[in-house]
Amino acid sequence: xxxxxxxxxAWLLMLPLLVVMIGVIGWPLVDTVRLSFTDAKLVGTTGxxxxxxxxxxxxxGSSFQRALVTTTWFAVVSVAAEMVLGVLAALLLNQRFRxxxxxxxxxxxxxxxxxxxxxxxxxxIYNPEYGALNAALTQLGLIDSYRSWLxxxxxxxxxxxxxxxxxxxxxxxxxxxxxxxxxxxxITAAALVDGAGPFNRFRFVIMPYLAGPLLVAxxxxxxxxxxxxxxxxxxxxxxxxxxxRTLSILVYQEAFSFQRAGAGASLALIVTLLVTVLAxxxxxxxxxxxxxx
Amino acid sequence: xxxxxxxxxxxxxGDVETLKGINIALESxxxxxxxxxxxxxxxxxxxxxxxxxxxxxxxxxxxxRSILGAHPKDRDIAMVFQSYALYPNMSVARNIGFGLEMRxxxxxxxxxxxxxxxxxxxxxxxxxxxxxxxxxxxxxRVAIGRALVRNPRVFLFDxxxxxxxxxxxxxxxxxxxxxxxxxxxxxxxxxxxxxEAMTLATRIAVMRDGRIEQLGTPEEIYxxxxxxxxxxxxGSPQMNILDAELTGSGLRIAGExxxxxxxxxxxxxxxxxxxxxxxxxxxxxxxxADVTGIRLPxxxxxxxxxxxxxxxxxxxGEQRITACLPPRTSLMPGSAQVFCFDEAALHLFDxxxxxxxxxx
Ligand SMILES: Nc1ncnc2c1ncn2[C@@H]1O[C@H](COP(=O)(O)OP(=O)(O)OP(=O)(O)O)[C@@H](O)[C@H]1O
Ligand SMILES: [Mg+2]
Numbered sequence: 343x344x345x346x347x348x349x350x351x352a353w354l355l356m357l358p359l360l361v362v363m364i365g366v367i368g369w370p371l372v373d374t375v376r377l378s379f380t381d382a383k384l385v386g387t388t389g390x391x392x393x394x395x396x397x398x399x400x401x402x403g404s405s406f407q408r409a410l411v412t413t414t415w416f417a418v419v420s421v422a423a424e425m426v427l428g429v430l431a432a433l434l435l436n437q438r439f440r441x442x443x444x445x446x447x448x449x450x451x452x453x454x455x456x457x458x459x460x461x462x463x464x465x466x467i468y469n470p471e472y473g474a475l476n477a478a479l480t481q482l483g484l485i486d487s488y489r490s491w492l493x494x495x496x497x498x499x500x501x502x503x504x505x506x507x508x509x510x511x512x513x514x515x516x517x518x519x520x521x522x523x524x525x526x527x528x529i530t531a532a533a534l535v536d537g538a539g540p541f542n543r544f545r546f547v548i549m550p551y552l553a554g555p556l557l558v559a560x561x562x563x564x565x566x567x568x569x570x571x572x573x574x575x576x577x578x579x580x581x582x583x584x585x586x587r588t589l590s591i592l593v594y595q596e597a598f599s600f601q602r603a604g605a606g607a608s609l610a611l612i613v614t615l616l617v618t619v620l621a622x623x624x625x626x627x628x629x630x631x632x633x634x635x
Numbered sequence: 636x637x638x639x640x641x642x643x644x645x646x647x648x649g650d651v652e653t654l655k656g657i658n659i660a661l662e663s664x665x666x667x668x669x670x671x672x673x674x675x676x677x678x679x680x681x682x683x684x685x686x687x688x689x690x691x692x693x694x695x696x697x698x699x700r701s702i703l704g705a706h707p708k709d710r711d712i713a714m715v716f717q718s719y720a721l722y723p724n725m726s727v728a729r730n731i732g733f734g735l736e737m738r739x740x741x742x743x744x745x746x747x748x749x750x751x752x753x754x755x756x757x758x759x760x761x762x763x764x765x766x767x768x769x770x771x772x773x774x775x776r777v778a779i780g781r782a783l784v785r786n787p788r789v790f791l792f793d794x795x796x797x798x799x800x801x802x803x804x805x806x807x808x809x810x811x812x813x814x815x816x817x818x819x820x821x822x823x824x825x826x827x828x829x830x831e832a833m834t835l836a837t838r839i840a841v842m843r844d845g846r847i848e849q850l851g852t853p854e855e856i857y858x859x860x861x862x863x864x865x866x867x868x869x870g871s872p873q874m875n876i877l878d879a880e881l882t883g884s885g886l887r888i889a890g891e892x893x894x895x896x897x898x899x900x901x902x903x904x905x906x907x908x909x910x911x912x913x914x915x916x917x918x919x920x921x922x923x924a925d926v927t928g929i930r931l932p933x934x935x936x937x938x939x940x941x942x943x944x945x946x947x948x949x950x951x952g953e954q955r956i957t958a959c960l961p962p963r964t965s966l967m968p969g970s971a972q973v974f975c976f977d978e979a980a981l982h983l984f985d986x987x988x989x990x991x992x993x994x995x
Contacts, residue, residue, distance in 0.1 A: 526718060526720065528718045528719075531682075531687050531707075532722075533722075535712065535714050535734075536708070537707075537738050538737045546722065546724075546725070546733070547722060550723065550724035
């Protein structure tokens, strides 16, 4: 039958990719699962089977719980701020004014920077001795003396969130701007004639067009924020006093700093599971949104 | 008192003059159709009336008050868009009532107004649906309902029927006419369809290149087109335009035998002037021995039976002419025939500037 033939051909065509995928994702995953049930060290011993010991220790340990809270806080606050900032920026850039095109291009810059560059940039801004933030706040009279924004447990996470927002809100803005441009002009004109003010126009007329694309942005950004590693590693390495230690940082420390490959593997799998659950929840949400419209 | 007055409205986009001074005064209850080909500035004028665009010069008065600079919502107008512009996420009922909702009309009053409007448009059974679940004609009704429910002083329509198929377009045209007769509202209606204009309008403004070419009742536009452009734009099939020359007090069409110039044109015409003759296809008949009138010998080329009439194309010298003949007429392609028409059906235009030479 032709149907069988087509599906056979489809599988044949996908085979090379499948082999590569199994090689670079499948096998390491399986090996990580194996590792997670051993007490293997990074070097020296290949470890012996210890059952669910690693999982039990991780899930009940305070490091994991604290990292989970830190990660969740980081993800929720930074993504929320990015969404709000992104939509506001998009609304602004959707207005007609001179220099709009230049500004649109400029806005993408933070997002186009490599994370490491962005992180270094913000480390300079936050620098306790010659940082621009300290200078600005002192000159405005908001603080009396220079502070170490990244060195104090009370402010480090917030400082990180700000840096992450600055980098990532352009993505949300870009997606929102594209969605805004898809709003038919007649519809906004009709809303004007109907007497809807700016807020009602946004809420009732524009928001329905934004909701779908924003949901996609939300999914992408939450999952990314939940896995955050590089910006934190460059700026604080999880410190001070572990106040910025997210799950990915913890995984790294377990596996590489403390050389506990087995424990690190179990933790990595837990994070993977959490992200998968998130992704699945969002997928369901997206399907429901698609069905509703 | 005029319901809507458009005074010398101009609009410039950069160096391009889109509207070059439009003047129209509308009585309450009039149905004005802005008729013109694509790009002549119809939508621009409508948007200026609605407040969606600002004019570069001139003034707009609704009920004797200038509304220039007023927000669209404060102009006492409602608009129906070509694309319907329904809010896709709202039910039909909410779409219709949205204008009232935004104006903080109490819920009970609003619901009653929506129901009454839906009844008038025969869409009560659709009130809970979303626009996506409606057919084109139903969406059009909802869009009209959204305008009707607010009971504004002036309705603006921008090519509301152009997205509908031919049959539905005719139905909705009749429906619009019924509503206008029933409600007696003032309407400004944009279209490039001359049949819509003829059937709906109490007055037509034929626009061309940002100017009004002629403003008049459908009868005036059809019977006494002021320019060649109007003559060619209104009427289907188009009016026949033939080259002609004046010979003393006679008129020679397409090099045929000259005939005496009808009385009405004598004063307007000087001998030797180049002119164009206009004759509507429906004014032409096949000449028989006993009919009087102006005669045009022609050779038949093509006959097309549309049902009610036989549209016949023929040649007169180097020029083509179309005639709408009775459907049972028997003709042969290539045969020589003589068309004739009454003096009253003759239109004469200046060949240079295209203006009608009818003495007024
Ligand atoms: N925002 C604008 N900027 C520049 N030119 C414009 C703008 N809007 C309209 N125009 C020009 O003004 C002219 C008239 O446009 P308008 O939309 O009024 O035409 P129209 O008569 O409604 O045509 P159609 O039947 O195609 O809708 C066109 O040549 C168009 O290119
Ligand atoms: Mg238009």
